[in-house]
Amino acid sequence: MTKIKNILATKGTNVITIRPEQSLKEAVATLTKHNIGALVVVDAAGRLAGIISERDIIRAAARRDDVFTQPVSEVMTRSVITAVPNDDLRSVLQTMTNKRFRHLPIVEHDKLLGIVSIGDVVKAQLDQYQGEIDTLQTQIIKGEPQ
Amino acid sequence: MTQPGTETNPLRVAIIGSGPAAFYAVEHLFKQTDLVIEVDMFDRLPTPFGLVRGGVAPDHQKIKTVTRVYHQLASHPRFRFYGNVEFGKHIHLADLKEHYHQIVYATGAQTDRHLGIPGENLKGSHPATEFVAWYNGHPDFRDCQFDLLHERAAVVGIGNVAIDVARMLCRTPEELATTDIADYALEALSRSRIKEVYLLGRRGPAQAAFTNPEIKEVGELADADVFTRPDEVELDELSRASIEQDKVTQKKVEILQGYALRKPTGKSRKLYIRFLVSPVELIGNEAGHVSGMSLVRNVLYQTEAGTLASKPTDHFEELPVDLVFRSVGYRGVPLPGVPFHERWGVILNQKGRVIDPETQGPRVGEYTAGWIKRGPTGVIGTNKPDSVETVNCMLEDLVQGSILRPAQPDAASAEQLVRERQPRYFSYADWLRLDEIEVLRGKALGRPRVKFTRIEDMLAALGRS
Numbered sequence: 002m003t004k005i006k007n008i009l010a011t012k013g014t015n016v017i018t019i020r021p022e023q024s025l026k027e028a029v030a031t032l033t034k035h036n037i038g039a040l041v042v043v044d045a046a047g048r049l050a051g052i053i054s055e056r057d058i059i060r061a062a063a064r065r066d067d068v069f070t071q072p073v074s075e076v077m078t079r080s081v082i083t084a085v086p087n088d089d090l091r092s093v094l095q096t097m098t099n100k101r102f103r104h105l106p107i108v109e110h111d112k113l114l115g116i117v118s119i120g121d122v123v124k125a126q127l128d129q130y131q132g133e134i135d136t137l138q139t140q141i142i143k144g145e146p147q
Numbered sequence: 148m149t150q151p152g153t154e155t156n157p158l159r160v161a162i163i164g165s166g167p168a169a170f171y172a173v174e175h176l177f178k179q180t181d182l183v184i185e186v187d188m189f190d191r192l193p194t195p196f197g198l199v200r201g202g203v204a205p206d207h208q209k210i211k212t213v214t215r216v217y218h219q220l221a222s223h224p225r226f227r228f229y230g231n232v233e234f235g236k237h238i239h240l241a242d243l244k245e246h247y248h249q250i251v252y253a254t255g256a257q258t259d260r261h262l263g264i265p266g267e268n269l270k271g272s273h274p275a276t277e278f279v280a281w282y283n284g285h286p287d288f289r290d291c292q293f294d295l296l297h298e299r300a301a302v303v304g305i306g307n308v309a310i311d312v313a314r315m316l317c318r319t320p321e322e323l324a325t326t327d328i329a330d331y332a333l334e335a336l337s338r339s340r341i342k343e344v345y346l347l348g349r350r351g352p353a354q355a356a357f358t359n360p361e362i363k364e365v366g367e368l369a370d371a372d373v374f375t376r377p378d379e380v381e382l383d384e385l386s387r388a389s390i391e392q393d394k395v396t397q398k399k400v401e402i403l404q405g406y407a408l409r410k411p412t413g414k415s416r417k418l419y420i421r422f423l424v425s426p427v428e429l430i431g432n433e434a435g436h437v438s439g440m441s442l443v444r445n446v447l448y449q450t451e452a453g454t455l456a457s458k459p460t461d462h463f464e465e466l467p468v469d470l471v472f473r474s475v476g477y478r479g480v481p482l483p484g485v486p487f488h489e490r491w492g493v494i495l496n497q498k499g500r501v502i503d504p505e506t507q508g509p510r511v512g513e514y515t516a517g518w519i520k521r522g523p524t525g526v527i528g529t530n531k532p533d534s535v536e537t538v539n540c541m542l543e544d545l546v547q548g549s550i551l552r553p554a555q556p557d558a559a560s561a562e563q564l565v566r567e568r569q570p571r572y573f574s575y576a577d578w579l580r581l582d583e584i585e586v587l588r589g590k591a592l593g594r595p596r597v598k599f600t601r602i603e604d605m606l607a608a609l610g611r612s
Contacts, residue, residue, distance in 0.1 A: 132529030
């Protein structure tokens with residue numbers, strides 16, 4: 002059964018994070034530089050403090066003009082759902098779809114291990130289905146007994 | 148310097164390993180019609196196909212027919228196989244960098260994870276992966292000893308490997324005689340006195356990893372009755388809610404609930420599929436041999452991300468068993484000089500590009516695919532999208548010019564190197580001859596093949612020493 006750690010395994014070890022006191026300008030620059038949609042916010046001790054996504058920034062921009070000078074902590078989502086490496090891919094997909102969130106930090110023993118996006122999760126699920134279909138087709142087409 | 152990939156300057160790729168992930172990488176490489184690519188595939192065994200030969204259960208021959216696809220790929224004029232050549236022993240990373248533009252590690256997950264409980268190393272407690280490699284005739288494991296003269300065996304785990312092992316223990320000699328099981332294993336299993344097999348799942352029936360055909364199959368064994376316990380296959384509220392939209396799992400649970408209603412039919416073996424239990428200790432007798440295990444009952448709880456995970460209660464039971472097969476997952480083995488993620492048992496990588504742990508950036512020219520890349524999950528076909536992702540990174544890097552610059556990028560000098568380092572290497576032509584002999588030996592006995600299980604015997608069969 003595919004686990005979240007199987008997705009995390011192919012994502013390297015480098016997690017892009019930002020500190021709560023950094024500005025939204027820096028957040029936007031970091032998102033753009035790494036071509037991603039959300040940043041995990043961690044405090045000085047490396048603990049998860051929140052998450053900030055493109056949507057959070059858009060919402061803040063709709064409220065006020067001087068949005069870019071605001072600190073990340075003002076705009077970030079504080080109550081973040083997190084996963085552990087052993088979470089089942091399928092359950093995570095279900096939860097992300099039902100609760101409508103797109104980025105999931107992976108935490109183990111209070112340590113941030115990485116982040117997976119809905120795109121990562123859907124791709125892993127698709128790969129799994131594709132693999133199953135392919136295996137079945139090979140058996141049907143090539144599998145006549147000798 | 149011109150980019151390799153042309154008739155005069157082909158892109159030279161080395162792949163370590165010859166299982167499904169390795170061959171799907173070859174497939175996607177050879178699909179690049181605008182590039183001339185040469186692939187040399189290395190395996191530490193003389194025989195190709197990885198777990199398809201050495202892992203897939205002998206009574207699942209149909210699954211093994213996937214090798215016909217690999218065989219077609221191996222017939223490509225720019226493909227070479229170097230069997231019986233071990234990375235880190237006969238050839239090293241530095242050698243490969245001399246001869247290839249790109250290297251792919253596709254060595255799979257060769258060993259087992261530990262349970263981490265007292266008594267795990269008592270006599271009679273074995274990794275299921277060793278048993279699987281043994282009955283499949285893997286040369287490294289052919290001399291393992293499994294004392295099948297005991298009556299009760301437990302298989303810890305409930306994935307594909309666990310159910311394969313349980314099923315193989317329940318098969319009759321007649322059922323096994325038509326498979327390509329190793330000869331010595333057929334003989335040992337024919338003398339087996341196993342009467343009861345327990346398959347132990349940590350979570351409930353709705354979380355079981357095995358497929359519906361697999362679970363139906365054990366209900367149709369020639370001489371083994373299968374049972375579940377009504378209280379363990381009854382779904383709790385969380386499980387029920389989690390499969391509300393999932394017809395396939397609902398069917399699986401239904402089949403398992405059906406097994407709870409079965410009555411003994413007088414078959415000589417019994418397979419008990421248990422749920423919501425975890426071994427906490429293996430108990431030994433005076434001789435240091437397993438005589439039982441202590442199990443704790445589990446309950447399910449929901450993690451924040453929605454998974455139904457298990458946690459122990461304070462209810463314990465003792466299960467008298469004399470043989471234990473631990474099957475809580477395969478795990479990769481580190482390759483010399485290649486960055487490794489110890490905890491997950493995979494090569495450090497990003498989409499298949501090997502990552503340097505210091506710089507956290509990619510190591511030029513090094514890639515990984517399959518179970519050693521993502522961990523042991525999915526069916527054979529799941530390795531296809533996995534390998535495609537890796538090869539796409541390789542092609543991107545080629546365009547960027549981010550490849551190795553080997554001093555001797557030609558097939559002949561690579562072959563010469565192999566010949567010097569390991570004169571007893573097997574080419575694909577050698578394997579084809581071996582394959583033919585195996586199949587021929589099987590024909591006389593009504594079996595798909597009779598495997599060679601010693602490297603010496605393989606050499607001798609080809610008239611080599």
